[in-house]
Amino acid sequence: MATQAFDVVVVGTGPGGYVAAIRCAQLGLSVATVEDDRPGGVCLNWGCIPTKALLRNAEVVGLFQRAQEFGITVGEWKADYAQAVQRSRKVADRMAKGVEFLFRKNKITLFPGRGTLKSARLVEVAGKDAAGKDSVQSLEARRAVILATGSEPRSLPGVTIDEKRIISSTGAVTNESRPGSLVIIGAGAVGIEFADVYAAYGVSVTVLEALPRVLPIEDEEVSAQIARLFSRRGITIRTGVRVKSVTPGASSVAVAVEAEGKTETIETDQVLMAVGRAARTRGLGLEPLSVATENGFVTVSSSMETSVKGLYAIGDMAGHQMLAHKAMAEGVVAAETIAGQTPRPVDYGNVPSCTYCRPQVASIGVSEAIARGGGREIAVGKFPFTASGKAVALGDTEGFVKVVADKSTGEILGVHIVGPEATELIHEFAVGRTLEATLEEIVHTIHAHPTLSEAALEATLAALGHPIHI
Amino acid sequence: MITKVIMPKLSDAMETGKVIKWLKKEGEAVKGGDILVEVETDKANVEVEAFGSGVLRKIVIPEGEQVPVGDLIAVIADPAEDISSVAAGPARPAPAAPAAPAPTAPAPAAPAARPARVAASAASPSAGPLPAMESYQSVPATTTVVPMAPAAAASAPAPGGRVKASPLARKIAGQTGVDLRLIQGTGPGGRIIRADVEAARTAPRPAAAPPAAAAATGRPQAVPARPAFVVPPRPEAEYEDVPMSPMRAAIAKRMPMSKAPVPHFYVTSEVDMDAAWALREQLNGLDGQPKVSVTDMVIKAAALALLKNPGVNAQLNGQAIRVHHRAHIGIAVALEQGLITPVLRDCDVKPLGRIAVESRDLADRARGGKLRAQEMSGATFSISNLGMFDVEEFSAIINPPEGAILAVGSVLQKPVVDDGEIRVGRRMKMTISCDHRVMDGAMGARYLQDLKRLLEEPLRLLV
Numbered sequence: 059m060a061t062q063a064f065d066v067v068v069v070g071t072g073p074g075g076y077v078a079a080i081r082c083a084q085l086g087l088s089v090a091t092v093e094d095d096r097p098g099g100v101c102l103n104w105g106c107i108p109t110k111a112l113l114r115n116a117e118v119v120g121l122f123q124r125a126q127e128f129g130i131t132v133g134e135w136k137a138d139y140a141q142a143v144q145r146s147r148k149v150a151d152r153m154a155k156g157v158e159f160l161f162r163k164n165k166i167t168l169f170p171g172r173g174t175l176k177s178a179r180l181v182e183v184a185g186k187d188a189a190g191k192d193s194v195q196s197l198e199a200r201r202a203v204i205l206a207t208g209s210e211p212r213s214l215p216g217v218t219i220d221e222k223r224i225i226s227s228t229g230a231v232t233n234e235s236r237p238g239s240l241v242i243i244g245a246g247a248v249g250i251e252f253a254d255v256y257a258a259y260g261v262s263v264t265v266l267e268a269l270p271r272v273l274p275i276e277d278e279e280v281s282a283q284i285a286r287l288f289s290r291r292g293i294t295i296r297t298g299v300r301v302k303s304v305t306p307g308a309s310s311v312a313v314a315v316e317a318e319g320k321t322e323t324i325e326t327d328q329v330l331m332a333v334g335r336a337a338r339t340r341g342l343g344l345e346p347l348s349v350a351t352e353n354g355f356v357t358v359s360s361s362m363e364t365s366v367k368g369l370y371a372i373g374d375m376a377g378h379q380m381l382a383h384k385a386m387a388e389g390v391v392a393a394e395t396i397a398g399q400t401p402r403p404v405d406y407g408n409v410p411s412c413t414y415c416r417p418q419v420a421s422i423g424v425s426e427a428i429a430r431g432g433g434r435e436i437a438v439g440k441f442p443f444t445a446s447g448k449a450v451a452l453g454d455t456e457g458f459v460k461v462v463a464d465k466s467t468g469e470i471l472g473v474h475i476v477g478p479e480a481t482e483l484i485h486e487f488a489v490g491r492t493l494e495a496t497l498e499e500i501v502h503t504i505h506a507h508p509t510l511s512e513a514a515l516e517a518t519l520a521a522l523g524h525p526i527h528i
Numbered sequence: 529m530i531t532k533v534i535m536p537k538l539s540d541a542m543e544t545g546k547v548i549k550w551l552k553k554e555g556e557a558v559k560g561g562d563i564l565v566e567v568e569t570d571k572a573n574v575e576v577e578a579f580g581s582g583v584l585r586k587i588v589i590p591e592g593e594q595v596p597v598g599d600l601i602a603v604i605a606d607p608a609e610d611i612s613s614v615a616a617g618p619a620r621p622a623p624a625a626p627a628a629p630a631p632t633a634p635a636p637a638a639p640a641a642r643p644a645r646v647a648a649s650a651a652s653p654s655a656g657p658l659p660a661m662e663s664y665q666s667v668p669a670t671t672t673v674v675p676m677a678p679a680a681a682a683s684a685p686a687p688g689g690r691v692k693a694s695p696l697a698r699k700i701a702g703q704t705g706v707d708l709r710l711i712q713g714t715g716p717g718g719r720i721i722r723a724d725v726e727a728a729r730t731a732p733r734p735a736a737a738p739p740a741a742a743a744a745t746g747r748p749q750a751v752p753a754r755p756a757f758v759v760p761p762r763p764e765a766e767y768e769d770v771p772m773s774p775m776r777a778a779i780a781k782r783m784p785m786s787k788a789p790v791p792h793f794y795v796t797s798e799v800d801m802d803a804a805w806a807l808r809e810q811l812n813g814l815d816g817q818p819k820v821s822v823t824d825m826v827i828k829a830a831a832l833a834l835l836k837n838p839g840v841n842a843q844l845n846g847q848a849i850r851v852h853h854r855a856h857i858g859i860a861v862a863l864e865q866g867l868i869t870p871v872l873r874d875c876d877v878k879p880l881g882r883i884a885v886e887s888r889d890l891a892d893r894a895r896g897g898k899l900r901a902q903e904m905s906g907a908t909f910s911i912s913n914l915g916m917f918d919v920e921e922f923s924a925i926i927n928p929p930e931g932a933i934l935a936v937g938s939v940l941q942k943p944v945v946d947d948g949e950i951r952v953g954r955r956m957k958m959t960i961s962c963d964h965r966v967m968d969g970a971m972g973a974r975y976l977q978d979l980k981r982l983l984e985e986p987l988r989l990l991v
Contacts, residue, residue, distance in 0.1 A: 353613075378529075402716075407560065407581065431607070433557050467699045469722075494694030494722055 072099020074373030074385030075206030081393035116258035175343035209374035423472030439521030468496030531580025573897035831855035831875035858907030
């Protein structure tokens, strides 16, 4: 068995892993990456990117449905879900190829196969050789190993995801046959996004959530707005319900739920399990090295090093928000640390949270309720898109921008947006918070007219008590 | 999210820490950067900042108890979160039965405190079964609990010009009366950020006025009245064993780690301090300016000389010699029961007035046991001044891992020969102790030569 040596070995090439690998290479280190699927990880292949393609399809379908509003008469039209899935696969393939290109450009060697730690500096890769036969290769890391194996869908106790009747997000993005009805368990970002996609294609969707509201990590007003808009679109939203059992039958699945002490059964074609994700660490070889973990997630320092020297962990497996952009930021911190720099640690309090349903949801910082619970006096400013010229012109007036600030200093504590391009608009506040801008700096920044970004300005003015346009 | 607060490792030598005071109560909201707890280490009392935000759900270690570094001392979490899995307290292999009484055998302070704590947490009804928690001890404590100033960020403040500060930092400073010019920024490029202002706010104000007595005599240089010289009566006992304070124990442990393995060599030089003395009098005659001490001038001169002689601003780092391009100077401060060396960062670029203000603030807080963790490490060179004890000259022991230390004696009036004439002049002796593994005699000598020149042409300290 041949052993090859590199400065850094990165196990997993999702957004955390490939960014860490590229940053290491930029800093002059030789890098090997190990991947048992396509480069790009869940995000590019089975998560963020293909769902964004499907959501775009859903949006186009939505526009066709509203064509009359714009004075356009459309004859016969048909939205083929299988083709939407095929398009999303093409998008994912293209992005995965992009990662392969970036690896070549940065002279990063990709080892296809499953990586296992043999020691803190030795990774064994079980894969196939050129002839398709099983082969094992050994990679020695002279400086460090970065673990970036991500996460996998969680299920409820006693419920097995078969990716046929009971599917995870992975099954949902490849599901070419559109079910007649779908029960989505979990109303976080994943559940809400798929509810949007399937409902747009005419599937009867029921969303079940154990907590009292949808998108439970978002501000309460955001949850309320999304629940209202989704219900209006015909999506059944049931919050505060407990799923007792999920039983696949011959042609349908029975979901037993308990709400307010009463139990009932919902029959559905498919069930999408969207109750969260767990760190993907099984078989990685962490136990023999006594790598410290907490609730299954690998414990890391602020420079992303695990309890074992020279062994780093980033992304979903390292806890905090399970978001691709957080993983990328951690990848940069790990790479720069390994290269001998002292990067600024990831600021977990300033990670934007985005849900790409229609209308989009984005937030940063704390919710109004948490800010009020902090004991200081706060100011809240809200601006509805119904008062935005650009939003009215677009015909997308649902939603608002809400700014939560410290009353005495104007510190921007949290921003919550529901509405068109919310996931783009949030970055004005992300930059502002990084630079420690206060409400005044946002207000003194001239915002072009007409833009959706003016809503950010107006909500900030509202927090100061003098909005112009409402 | 649940944040476990563990006893941070606040210095290289720290093994245990004692909880002095909880500044937040159970149930109180906490946000990152809030001062959470005051901890006594072997060297000083340190304020520890909260890392996570949420509610201080449980105080695991009560005030007055000592625990090893890495032990869980509190839990911060969201109000509704279930913390029973972490709040049960660290399960250690040591205590046999949770309810067992404290061992009767005499034991050093730290282990004796442990069984009591375990008993306390086991008695708590919410505690639940004790999970195995060895993993917490392997967490690098300093990075999880005490946010350190990012090392790379410390850099030159804009000299004399605009103070670089974030809008939020400015606003908080304006509301709380913190002078931004006196703060070292830890943001990108040395920018002052909110955390810096809040840290400065919680620190005691630097001593403002010179001692009233000196002003009253009209002769600021007057020797203070000597206390009566009394030999105490001879005690009954032939001898006594005084228990070592944690600080004394740390010094006892640390100094042989320097003197034994580090081959010291010493170079002494005498400086003509007439010009420096005159300049200092002039500076201190200006109203509204901070008072400058001889030590402050030595700090500034030493820092500038380090920049010119980087070989002295160096330390052994494994197989390499790390040459520093910043002059972070440790200033030895004598305390009642030992000494401590707080660090004044970036002395090479700080104006003399700011060095005067900051060094006084550091010394005051060192004496009050109020230093923050990041002020106790990271020096590249140290200075020890025993001038106030009428010491002509002495040699100091290098504070590892630094490569050199400067020992400064009193400024003494002496007969000096000047152009064939004898006159009275002010002279000061300084001795540099150098790590011979890192540098050689001539390097130390050249450094002293530059330092001497800077002090003899002291206007250079002002440009």
